[in-house]
Amino acid sequence: SSGKVHFLNNVFSFFDIKGPTFKKEKMIPNGYLIFEDESFLDSTVAKMNALRKSGQFCDVRLQVCGHELMAHRAVLACCSPYLFEIFNSDLEPHGVSHVKFEDLDPEAVEILLNYAYTAQLKADKEMVKEVYSAAKRLKMERVKQICGEFLLSKMDSQNAISYRNFASSMGDTRLLAKIDCYIQEHLLEVSEQENFLKLPRLKLEVMLEDHVSLPGNGKLYSKVISWVQRSLWENGEPLESLMEEVQTLYYSADHKLLDGGLLEGQAEVFGAEDDHIQFVQKKPPRENVHRQLSSSSSGSLSPGSVRQPCKHDWKYIASEKITNSTYLCLAVLNGVLCVIFLHGRSSPQASPSATPCLQKSLSFEASPQEEEPERLLAPMHYARSGLGTAALNGQLIAAGGYNREECLRTVECYDPKTDSWRFIAPMRTPRARFQMAVLMGQLYVMGGSNGHSDELSCGETYNPNMDEWAQVPELRTNRCNAGVCSLNNKLYVVGGSDPCGQKGLKNCDAFDPVTKEWTSCAPLNIRRHQAAVCELDGFMYVIGGAESWNCLNSAERYNPENNTWTLIAPMNVARRGAGVGIYAGKLFVVGGFDGSHALRCVEVYDPARNEWRMLGSMTSARSNAGVAVLDDFVFAVGGFDGNEFLNTMEAYNPGRDEWSTGAEASTLA
Template sequence: MIPNGYLIFEDESFLDSTVAKMNALRKSGQFCDVRLQVCGHELMAHRAVLACCSPYLFEIFNSDLEPHGVSHVKFEDLDPEAVEILLNYAYTAQLKADKEMVKEVYSAAKRLKMERVKQICGEFLLSKMDSQNAISYRNFASSMGDTRLLAKIDCYIQEHLLEVSEQENFLKLPRLKLEVMLEDHVSLPGNGKLYSKVISWVQRSLWENGEPLESLMEEVQTLYYSADHKLLDGGLLEGQAEVFGAEDDHIQFVQKKPPRENVHRQLSSSSSGSLSPGSVRQPCKHDWKYIASEKITNSTYLCLAVLNGVLCVIFLHGRSSPQASPSATPCLQKSLSFEASPQEEEPERLLAPMHYARSGLGTAALNGQLIAAGWCNFEAWICFAAVETWLKKSCVNVEPVRKGKQCCGVFGQFPISPIWPCSFLLKKYCPFEMAVLMVCVCSLNNKLYVVGGSDPCGQKGLKNCDAFDPVTKEWTSCAPLNIRRHQAAVCELDGFMYVIGGAESWNCLNSAERYNPENNTWTLIAPMNVARRGAGVGIYAGKLFVVGGFDGSHALRCVEVYDPARNEWRMLGSMTSARSNAGVAVLDDFVFAVGGFDGNEFLNTMEAYNPGRDEWSTGAEASTLA
């Protein structure tokens, strides 16, 4: 058609043909006038094309003093394959990238200021997000400074926090453990208000004491929530703290340590001791953020938050009875009566104590008797070999087993030391070339499994899992653990092996995993409510009872039970004594905790748990041993 004397013709194939030819010229290096050097790789292109697609390169080319010469642009922090993908897009308007490359393409597009590509990559990541990768995606979006992508990922985490919390990358996040004690008839506020107070408390704690965030995570922090809605440091209960007001009428901060000198001067200049707005430089707002939380039980909360720019897990446990010791172990209210007023029994009515105080012992129920074997003196790191057995209320010595080198475990119904396979049971058949400390030992399908442990320095946890067949006298390497751990609890239940808690580099774990010998795989199960190492474990009514342990700061009294059918942990009544590295055995429908270390001394006492009453007692009438 020729309207008004003009010839108009549209060649629909011309554009596609032209861009294809231009891309072919680029790949062959013909007529190229710019060279991109990306981590040792050279990519040729035409500056006019790149300037149209990348504002970043446009700025560079526009400032070039020699516009007619060949330009060299160097990138040392981009992926060459990702840049090649962007070049193809610049010439063909087609973005093709394997899913493994999307993050790298996003990063390169951010550098080149190609906003449309960033958006497309972000939408692709969101479409592939699930509970397993949500944390890694969030870390990526945070490193890219993409607030839009972060907001959408945080919305997903808010809706799926429990599923996300079961994944390995969540379990590896830094963890802040808080125990909040409540006055009578006072309950914690709703999740949002609760964690805004907690985050403010962390901010002030770091500012007042001048310590890094890591120092708050080294031990359980005890706080106190008063009837007038003030969040206080638990040190106030012991009369060891000074109180300072805050701008927020509902928060009062208490510090145990004297403030830094310049802060002290500022506080001294105010007669009221309050912190006036603007008196100090506050942390950047974007570095502190509440993301999501879940109320796990009536008194237990789980939260994901950004603290001082670090993605962290906050585990919070509320307790009644502010008269209790701030260093007490997290537990539910139903066990508070035992903590506040331990039962006083006549000596003859108590469960008979052992002849020796023991920690790290092995225990077993055999022919209606409890057997305790070996123990460890951690101060001298010496292990002993005496064995005791209980008949009714009496406690007698029996022949000692051969000397062990580490804390004891149980093989079937017989106590053994995890290192005894090297020096006693298996002698020359042990495959380990170096000392391995604090391993887990368990019998499963007539084989001995040695799991985890640490290096000789006791610092680096191991993922190793090896099985010994006593018939063939051969070792077999099994699939490794998902998480490095030593001083974990281990047991067999319904043809599976469970490894629970423990520590990695002395950072206590609340994670647990299950081994399936049929397909040689480890699977993470729901995490415990309380991170612990050196816990005892027993099997009763098809469930796992995890007893005591150490949380990195205190020996624990709290007890949890795991239901495999529901993949769920539930807190039980607490023991009358804190016990780490105690022996645990089940006899006549009672769970017994024997010996251990209470944080001050090694114990020769024992106590029994009555599942029907959800109570622990040291009284002999509480069990069938009476």
């Protein structure tokens, strides 16, 4: 057999003999022998698998839907936590274990057995779902992940719905999130497929008062979903009953979604938990609802008394405008994947709020002559992507970035009380692809690109009292796309691109503003550039990014007390160029780029649970945007949507889980 033997001695020589290759090296005086048999592992693995297939020395019988598969207890226990638990609790550990599976595919289990013995996963594409199901049952998480990634690589508009149904049945939130992102980007193509046309359908007609416009799609459908939730709970009817006929709703001037039955005076009004949603009940409510009615003349339920009606998933996935008066939406209602059609129609002669009669027909998007458009949040003076943002003294600072022409020096300041932008002193150096942090009441920017050289080592700090920028000591290495945050009165610069811009860095450096010195910290576990970086509760978090150009969903946390990095739960969606903000002790990660598309999706991390969950998506896709938190809103500004550089902004209301571009919804006055 071939191999390598090392005799380590005071002699240094090489010689070849027939058979194993011997190598003598000058090492320690007494010497020792190291033999590396390169063929041993492959040979042993092949022999063990052959023994399994012939039934020799096997001590496990897997009975799968009438098929019997033999294996070795020790091998399976190492690969399957599920089987390890069974074998570990076996009362007769020296006998032959019998494990029965009536709901798994025998061929899929055989594929997993081959993987357990050879570390090679080989399955026809038609078998991947079955292999995933078997791996889920056996708790083989790595195999589940590989199968999920394979399905994503094969996903297209024809199979997206079936893949989503499968991921839902498996309870795989990470896979679901990625499929939902795909559906958001390709809803019209997906809607043309046969399996989409067979989904349950909820048909709604919406009437509008004069001078009233519907909100953005995501905001509108969150109202519709809440209306359905309350309708099912108040009436006690199954979801199918709502789909038997067209439901008529009314969108009032005070942004409430009402049941159309109110138009004939047939209903009472009950307030909802959300100030912007009101459900109007056609039928007498349940007895327990009567007990909860307040004594006020409005008959509204007290906000704290309304029970949560949902036991399953309720989720808006994506929507598209089909015609001038028709919208299409894909949503999960009470755990059921459904299609919602919304159609605009003429308002009746009397509205529930006793407003003047309407003399004209309104569609979803009336022309400028027919109604006043919603006033949008004020845009920046410049479109910016790869900008630095931070909240300082109750205002949002947006600095630098690039558009199609150049890297920018200009800095703008947004006042949410007046919904207006103004310029402050420009930076000394044009720069983009950098991050900004607040340290001891001053802004700090480090590194980035000026559009001429790949990376910058210089940094600067802004004094808001003097309205001027000053240089700070340079970084030890030129860096672009690095993360920056303040922690324990120091400025940290993490990761970034190497001088060639081809791969991420593990470097982490800290700057002391008192001594004006840089010191090195423990390196990251994973190379990253374009990662989102922030501080929370005395820890620094580095989220996503890219190792080279492969986007990451992993995240890690730095503890300055012991100078160590620890991996935390991965995000649902791999992304680079995302923004991050802190609100109510949680991390909000916004937008970014997944390797093929700019993203609208948003997710939040709860450090107490070490869990990520998806939130309402933005109205626009944004990669390399700026994110900052002001009071009770998360603001996203600028970025690139895949086609254009943006100067727009939008605000997220955590209480309503919705994004808005409207000034009245997010102005803090």
